[in-house]
Amino acid sequence: MRIKHTYIIIATVFTVAMFFSCKNNFKEVQQVGVLQNKPIGEAKHINLKYTDSGIVKANLLSPKMLDFSNRNFSFSEFPDGVHLILYDENNNENVVVSDYAIVYTQTDLIDLQGNVILATHTNDTLFADQLYYDQRREWLFTNESAFFKSASGSIGQGNIFDSDTKFENYLILEGSGVSYIDE
Template sequence: MGRQIKRIAGIAMVSTVAMFFLGCADNYQRVGEEKPARVYPQGVAEHFTLTYTETKEELQSQGSSDSRIVAILKSDRSEDYENLEFPYRTFPNGLLVEHFDEQGQKSTIRADYAIIYTRTNIVDLQGNVVLETHDGKRLETTQLYWDRSNEWIFTQQRFTFSNPEEGTVLNGQGMDFNRDFSYFIAHKTGGEMLLKEEES
């Protein structure tokens, strides 16, 4: 008799909780100002290429000045939201960035998806992000931020960084570094280092 009462009480409790959750469903249909506005790009470009250049000296009203290519951005598709209060541009089909140093040496960054925030000059790279420097260093992660104004790159995600010059592979989570990896801070790390034995 006691078991049967407990069983009935348990069924009653489950039924009450189920009715509570079903009764709390949001069936309200939003209209007018409270309905979130859909955002559409003001422009879409297919087979997008954008070249950034800089001049070595200030341009004069007459004549020309030497300039160099700093970066080239390439994507199958670019969507322009520059007309919004916080302007940005997306690359839903991926992005390739080719970056050139002052000696003309090329480093590349590839990502499955990217957003460039125009006002802050920050590039948010997502998906299979792979950065390769001209001297063979390689960083792989799922998200990477590139601060173009300060030439600073950082991630809070898990990463693998390999350096063939030193024979090292570093794994970790969270990393900040400058564009050529001459200075970097890794947060949580572990890795492998190959050591060459000296001949006796």
């Protein structure tokens, strides 16, 4: 009987010790997932200049940038829009503006959304609801509403737009039919 009584005391001591050593970490556990969904950094009033060999190639202006490089598929988000000035080899300005933008680091893809306007120094102008820019291929495309007016006066409108960055060869589909405009 004495051995049985000793086992009961030992079991009780361990149970009480375990009970008092446990903490309620539920709130901390919940925060783990939340922290992974939050940006790792936030920047305000951005005026970023990109240079190559001492020559300014681009100037990015934005009220706010959120850095999500803590994710497996990292990206930077510009929730309040962007104003981007791109300079060509002759220092001519080409301007891109949008209400919202995301830059995907791994794929070099930029997603511009809301009142997207791209205006070149030669007065070619593209208006779109959404526009993707593939930085590797230097290619613009969308499957949303787009309107393009070239400097020569050609006009195209549709729901699919596909073009190189200089608008030397572009395609507009749907809406007002198929438009191949070769200047």
